[in-house]
Amino acid sequence: QKEVEQDPGPLSVPEGAIVSLNCTYSNSAFQYFMWYRQYSRKGPELLMYTYSSGNKEDGRFTAQVDKSSKYISLFIRDSQPSDSATYLCAMSIYGNKLVFGAGTILRVKS
Amino acid sequence: GAVVSQHPSRVICKSGTSVKIECRSLDFQATTMFWYRQFPKKSLMLMATSNEGSKATYEQGVEKDKFLINHASLTLSTLTVTSAHPEDSSFYICSTGSGEQFFGPGTRLTVL
Numbered sequence: 518q519k520e521v522e523q524d525p526g527p528l529s530v531p532e533g534a535i536v537s538l539n540c541t542y543s544n545s546a547f548q549y550f551m552w553y554r555q556y557s558r559k560g561p562e563l564l565m566y567t568y569s570s571g572n573k574e575d576g577r578f579t580a581q582v583d584k585s586s587k588y589i590s591l592f593i594r595d596s597q598p599s600d601s602a603t604y605l606c607a608m609s610i611y612g613n614k615l616v617f618g619a620g621t622i623l624r625v626k627s
Numbered sequence: 628g629a630v631v632s633q634h635p636s637r638v639i640c641k642s643g644t645s646v647k648i649e650c651r652s653l654d655f656q657a658t659t660m661f662w663y664r665q666f667p668k669k670s671l672m673l674m675a676t677s678n679e680g681s682k683a684t685y686e687q688g689v690e691k692d693k694f695l696i697n698h699a700s701l702t703l704s705t706l707t708v709t710s711a712h713p714e715d716s717s718f719y720i721c722s723t724g725s726g727e728q729f730f731g732p733g734t735r736l737t738v739l
Binding site: 549551553558559560561562563566568605607609611614615617618619620 | 628631633661670671673676718720722725726727728729730731732733735
């Protein structure tokens, strides 16, 4: 079993839809949870960063962490074609290396 | 967040040559930097953890004599791919941060 599980997709949605991306993990020691967006041939861009459990909202993006279920989510409201990219979840114990999910390919159709 | 740059963004070299990739933290005191490689349509694979003023820690299966890492200052870490071969062709990315990690734009290496 992988330490972090993420469905690779691809996930295809129409423009304006609400997108839900998810990851599950097995290591209860993880405290820091991140979502990255990566366009082709570019470095990952940090979208959301959450410490421990809870929700965080930034514009069209909402990140949720449920440590009791070992489950994290990223919601994208009013999705746009420019949101088409690979979304990577990542988590760590402070100061330690990141553990990544496989990445989910998202395609938003206009 | 931290701003991370990489140089060069793209390099093409002949088999057998060595290539140096620089990773700079522009606004953050980076005591630790991480080096990753990424194959097409795959997630990032951690190669090594670079520590300022000390030896890097390599992940299992990564040849330390082939991928030389130097982290001589709080703003610069370098990865040198020695005697590069076509199988070393990949996308190399560095990151730094505390808690959250910020990534550089990546370096695409093509070995002919």
